[in-house]
Amino acid sequence: MTSTGLVNEPGVVARKKSGIVKFLRRDGVAYMFLAPWLLGFFVLTVYPMAYSLWLGFTNYDFTQPNSTQWIGIANYLKMFGPVFGLSNFTASTGEVMRVDPYYMKSLSVTFTYVLVSVPLKLIFALAVAVLMNQKLRGVSFYRSVYYIPTLLGGSVAIAVLWRKLFEKEGLLNGLLGAIGFTNLPGWITNPKFALWTLILLTVWQFGSSMIIFLAGLKQIPQEYYEAASVDGASKTRQFFSITLPLLSPVILFTLVLQTITTFQAFTQAYIIGGGGGGVLNSTLFYTLHLYIQGWQYHEMGYASAMAWVLLIIIGVFTAIVFKSSNLWVSYGTGE
Amino acid sequence: MGPGSNMKDRTAARHTLTHLFIIALGLLMIYPVLWMIVSSFKPNNMIFSDPGLIPKAVTLDNYISGWKGYAGVSFGRFFINSLLMCAGAVIGNLIACTMAAYAFARLKFAGRNFWFAVMLVTLMLPGHVTTVPRYILFNTFGWVGTYLPIIVPKFLATDAFFVFLLVQFMRSLPKEIEEAAIIDGCGKVGVLTRIIVPLSTPALVTVALFTFLWTWDDFFNHLLYLTNPAIFSVSRALRTFVGDAGAVSNWGGALAMSTLAMLPAFILFFTLQKYFVQGIATTGIKG
Numbered sequence: 376m377t378s379t380g381l382v383n384e385p386g387v388v389a390r391k392k393s394g395i396v397k398f399l400r401r402d403g404v405a406y407m408f409l410a411p412w413l414l415g416f417f418v419l420t421v422y423p424m425a426y427s428l429w430l431g432f433t434n435y436d437f438t439q440p441n442s443t444q445w446i447g448i449a450n451y452l453k454m455f456g457p458v459f460g461l462s463n464f465t466a467s468t469g470e471v472m473r474v475d476p477y478y479m480k481s482l483s484v485t486f487t488y489v490l491v492s493v494p495l496k497l498i499f500a501l502a503v504a505v506l507m508n509q510k511l512r513g514v515s516f517y518r519s520v521y522y523i524p525t526l527l528g529g530s531v532a533i534a535v536l537w538r539k540l541f542e543k544e545g546l547l548n549g550l551l552g553a554i555g556f557t558n559l560p561g562w563i564t565n566p567k568f569a570l571w572t573l574i575l576l577t578v579w580q581f582g583s584s585m586i587i588f589l590a591g592l593k594q595i596p597q598e599y600y601e602a603a604s605v606d607g608a609s610k611t612r613q614f615f616s617i618t619l620p621l622l623s624p625v626i627l628f629t630l631v632l633q634t635i636t637t638f639q640a641f642t643q644a645y646i647i648g649g650g651g652g653g654v655l656n657s658t659l660f661y662t663l664h665l666y667i668q669g670w671q672y673h674e675m676g677y678a679s680a681m682a683w684v685l686l687i688i689i690g691v692f693t694a695i696v697f698k699s700s701n702l703w704v705s706y707g708t709g710e
Numbered sequence: 711m712g713p714g715s716n717m718k719d720r721t722a723a724r725h726t727l728t729h730l731f732i733i734a735l736g737l738l739m740i741y742p743v744l745w746m747i748v749s750s751f752k753p754n755n756m757i758f759s760d761p762g763l764i765p766k767a768v769t770l771d772n773y774i775s776g777w778k779g780y781a782g783v784s785f786g787r788f789f790i791n792s793l794l795m796c797a798g799a800v801i802g803n804l805i806a807c808t809m810a811a812y813a814f815a816r817l818k819f820a821g822r823n824f825w826f827a828v829m830l831v832t833l834m835l836p837g838h839v840t841t842v843p844r845y846i847l848f849n850t851f852g853w854v855g856t857y858l859p860i861i862v863p864k865f866l867a868t869d870a871f872f873v874f875l876l877v878q879f880m881r882s883l884p885k886e887i888e889e890a891a892i893i894d895g896c897g898k899v900g901v902l903t904r905i906i907v908p909l910s911t912p913a914l915v916t917v918a919l920f921t922f923l924w925t926w927d928d929f930f931n932h933l934l935y936l937t938n939p940a941i942f943s944v945s946r947a948l949r950t951f952v953g954d955a956g957a958v959s960n961w962g963g964a965l966a967m968s969t970l971a972m973l974p975a976f977i978l979f980f981t982l983q984k985y986f987v988q989g990i991a992t993t994g995i996k997g
Contacts, residue, residue: 398820404898405819412810412829412873415866420832423843430842437846506732511725519983520736523743526975530927531945532968535952536746539961546745549761579739583990590991631834639836642929646952662838662930670934675842682839689836 431680434468437673444468450680454478478681480656481664484570488660489637492577497630500584505618507585508592518586525582533576534646538563541572563647566657573658576643584629591625592618623704631696638689641666661685743972750969754962773970776963780950781939785967788947792926795857795943799925800918802864803872807917808910810867811876812902816888826877833870845934859935860925872917875989879913880906916989919982923975944971 406413431450435443449466456464456474466472503521507514527533540546543561551559562568595618603613619626644653644660651667652659665685669678741763749757750772752765760766779785813819814826848859867873883906891901907914932946939947948971951964979986 402819402821405813405817405822408809408813408817408898408902409825410809411806411865412867413825415806415863415868416828416832418847419844419863419866419868420835420840423840423847426843426846427839437849440846503732503735506728509725509728511728511732513729517732517736518987519979520740522979522986523740526923526979527743527972530971530975531929531948532971533743535948535964535968536742538952539746539965540742544758546742546758546761549758553761586987586990590987635834635836639838645929645933646949649952665838665841666930666933669842669845675846679842682842686836686839693834 427679427682430676431683433676434674435676435679437669437675443676446470446676450677451684453677454681454684475668475677477652477656477659477664481652481659481661484652484657484659485638485661488570488574488577488640489634492574493630493633493637495574495578496581496633497584497626499578500581500629501588501622501626503581504585504588504592505614508589518589521585522582525580528576528580529642531642531646534643537572537576537643538647541568564654566653566655569647569653569657573640573643573647577637577640584633587625587629588622591622595621620705623700624706627696627700627704631693634692634696635689638685638692746965747969750962750966752962754960757961757965772962772966775960776967778963780942780947783939783942783947785944785947785970787940788942788944789970791941792943792945795860796922796925798857798861799864800921802861803867803869803917803921804914806865806867807869807872807876808902808907808914810873811880812906814873815877815880816901816906817898829870829873833874841934848935854935855937855941856935857941860928860931864921869921872921875917876910876913879910883909912985912988915982916985919978919985920989923978926974 432445432447433443434446434449445467447467449464449468449472452461452464452466453472453475455478456462457476457479461474463471463473507517511517524533538545541562542548543559543564545562547562548556548559560568562572599617599621600613603617608616639662640660641662644658644663645666647653648658648663652663661681662685665678665681668674668681744763745761748763748765749760751768751770752760753767753769753771756765756767777785779788810829814822814829844859845854848854851858853859853862887909888901888905891905896904926943927945929945929949932943933949936942936946944967948964948967951960951967
């Protein structure tokens with residue numbers, strides 16, 4: 376294009392005159408390819424985000440959208456009122472509103488779930504990846520077997536199975552009973568254990584993190600280990616001085632992605648809780664609570680406010696992880 | 711025996727131990743899945759009394775009773791529904807994500823870096839923040855109770871993950887063939903369809919594969935939008951086996967249909983394994 380510029384002198388001038396013509400000639404084709412994505416971005420991301428920010432300050436009810444009112448920060452007071460010892464408050468509309476008695480519970484359930492299952496999952500994934508990163512026969516077969524729970528894990532089918540494993544009359548109690556245990560609890564119906572069955576289900580699916588770590592381990596030059604062995608460094612020492620630092624960027628990446636995904640878990644809790652938060656709301660995940668508020672109680676204004684708080688929580692968490700990465704992630708510049 | 715062979719023996723012993731450990735842990739991990747498959751062939755009253763993997767009696771009753779489905783709609787219908795919906799989603803993602811990725815990876819245009827950064831940000835965005843307004847929007851269109859809310863977003867490349875994966879792949883392709891084609895008078899569309907797409911087949915298979923699996927396994931959107939049993943997907947239909955109180959009357963049927971629901975994932979996994987590993991290792995796909 377530029378090489379013809381000399382020959383087409385008048386054309387160049389004409390193009391300079393009109394910015395739009397120039398833009399269309401040069402960039403029009405690219406934007407044509409980008410059009411579906413751009414349309415999706417504006418209609419299905421930007422507009423919904425702005426809309427839900429607004430909805431969060433209203434009492435939008437799906438069944439009667441015409442009576443929607445601006446209620447200020449009432450939805451946020453409904454969530455965080457209990458922190459300030461509130462049980463009722465008067466909204467800007469003059470209406471007396473009750474705080475949400477379950478919001479804080481859903482928050483603590485979700486935090487426990489994320490803070491326990493994500494680190495455990497990554498530790499398992501790393502341990503198994505290190506174990507498999509040897510010159511062993513059949514590693515690719517083992518890798519497949521370990522990936523199977525991840526392949527199926529998010530499905531309703533597995534959630535149904537999980538219920539069956541941990542019920543009072545389930546498989547686990549059958550096994551424990553066979554070796555002489557009596558008086559066993561129903562793991563899913565007991566509020567002390569229910570969340571832990573979900574954590575176990577999540578940790579069980581460490582397969583994709585394992586594959587990512589395995590790919591990362593393959594990038595570490597073998598010479599580093601050989602040199603360390605010559606210097607007399609033990610396997611443990613090698614793991615902490617070579618493997619962990621060199622793998623730390625990959626760990627950071629996986630940690631961020633897993634945290635974001637785990638905060639949004641829904642299916643397993645919904646199925647195992649039978650459509651609710653389980654006994655005493657012991658498995659009331661954040662997104663499950665959001666679904667119940669929005670779609671069962673039609674409180675979509677409130678659900679939107681909840682979604683924005685979740686966005687902020689995830690944002691803060693991601694920022695903390697990235698900030699902390701200065702301390703533990705090494706972007707090695709050689710040695 | 712020299713010191714060399716002694717060390718070989720020790721290495722061999724260590725390897726055997728590692729093998730045994732990996733196998734034992736692997737068995738423990740897939741035991742629940744195996745038990746589910748085996749139990750789906752056991753008579754209903756024997757499912758829970760028998761934690762073993764070898765059934766004492768084999769029957770197809772669970773499949774027959776489960777297949778009857780829900781509200782007069784059989785599981786056959788649910789499978790067809792899921793397959794059609796997934797096909798639509800795969801086609802949408804292949805077309806729209808490829809177009810966007812081609813622009814980002816191979817074309818120069820004003821604002822490219824800006825839009826690419828925007829795309830990367832949407833990658834991290836939790837989907838729930840758009841759920842309510844999208845529902846209201848689709849409801850205004852009269853789309854609740856159809857597959858459109860699930861399929862149409864794919865035609866608008868909303869799965870940024872796949873755009874990113876394809877961009878990474880297309881950037882690695884050699885520029886020379888493309889330049890030769892342009893000299894030969896091939897337009898941008900021609901370059902995409904005749905050169906970039908054929909060369910990107912491995913990445914496109916990965917996109918199709920994960921789009922299929924995620925749409926098949928998705929539950930949240932199916933719960934919101936598939937409101938009538940005639941259009942239920944498999945995962946939406948499976949939920950009816952676990953009632954609101956969590957009580958299940960027909961466990962045999964539930965396990966049998968759950969086993970069938972996992973079949974497509976198994977088939978795809980074992981036939982297209984290398985694309986799985988590629989997809990996961992390059993983008994850190996969720997899970």
